[in-house]
Amino acid sequence: MPRSKRSKLVSLTKVSKKTREHKNAMIQEVQTNAEKYRYCWLFGVGAMRNTHLKTVRKLWKDSARIFFGRGAVMAKALGTSVEEEHKEGLHKLAQQIKGQVGLLFTDSEPTEVTEWFDDFKQPDFARAGNVASRTVILPIGPVMQRHSDIPEPFPHNEDPQLRKLGLTTSMVRGVPTLTAPHKLCEKGKQLSAEQAQLLKLIGEKMVVFRVALLARWDSATGEVTQMEPTDVVLDVQAGDDEGDEEEVMSE
Structure with a gap:
């Protein structure tokens, strides 16, 4: 049974x-x-x-x-x-x-x-509810991780997660890519959970x-x-x- x-x-x-x-x-x-x-x-x-x-x-x-x-x-x-x-x-x-x-x-x-x-x-890294200390705009092209001195593009298997967090990406040669600039956050405005997670993923430290x-x-x-x-x-x-x-x- x-x-x-x-x-x-x-x-x-x-x-x-x-x-x-x-x-x-x-x-x-x-x-x-x-x-x-x-x-x-x-x-x-x-x-x-x-x-x-x-x-x-x-x-x-x-x-x-x-x-x-x-x-x-x-x-x-x-x-x-x-x-x-x-x-x-x-x-x-x-x-x-x-x-x-x-x-x-x-x-x-x-x-x-x-x-x-x-x-x-x-x-x-900022958390949901923190106020953005600066405006972050992701440019057209591969979505980059800034954790190291030399930024690297996100691997292909991260694309679903990036899309889930609000990015409109497409795969170009196996790399998650933006076809238009994306304003991730705006200075002085409170961060959502998705924005805070994206900032962490790309390596953008927003608080001190x-x-x-x-x-x-x-x-x-x-x-x-x-x-x-x-x-x-x-x-x-x-x-x-x-x-x-x-x-x-x-x-």
Whole structure:
């Protein structure tokens, strides 16, 4: 008897929520580092990518400790009022923890920190919903991949995918080819999923991962200094403290 098409194996995976013990451990970690280091920086991220944030963690591993995610937990650790603050002045920093932000504890001088993060930029591929930073028009001729120094045409087996993503191509000598210019995206307009995928396929990096320093707490004085506004477009989506978002902490 043939197997019924309705008989399907369904894998049920359960992602465990962060326990109270886990949150308490993170609060303790934040407070321990507030006592260990002189400065605590509040930072935001533009074009967030875990890979690039891990690079930052690695490069600062020997001189700093970084926490990212779980804003409500970080704020609770610092204390959001004068009565609750872990050390003098920290409540001023805690009250600014909103959205997708992180904390960086370090003894490095402020000028060293600001100069380093001003220079740290990592280009990356845009995602659906990002705004195009420039207009991209694909010219008449073979559709080219720009991942290498010398662009190469797409192989013939990629033609169906290119067509599915909106390109009107024809095969010329086994190469997907455009017979008319194609405006892939326009500067200032939001990218669709198809546009973002096409940009990635051709190797066009449209966004830049940046870290913007927002404020600095100095344990020596208890004062919080606000940083000058930057041109970094911050990711502002807030994490759900009761969800399964992972904290990203330096080793």
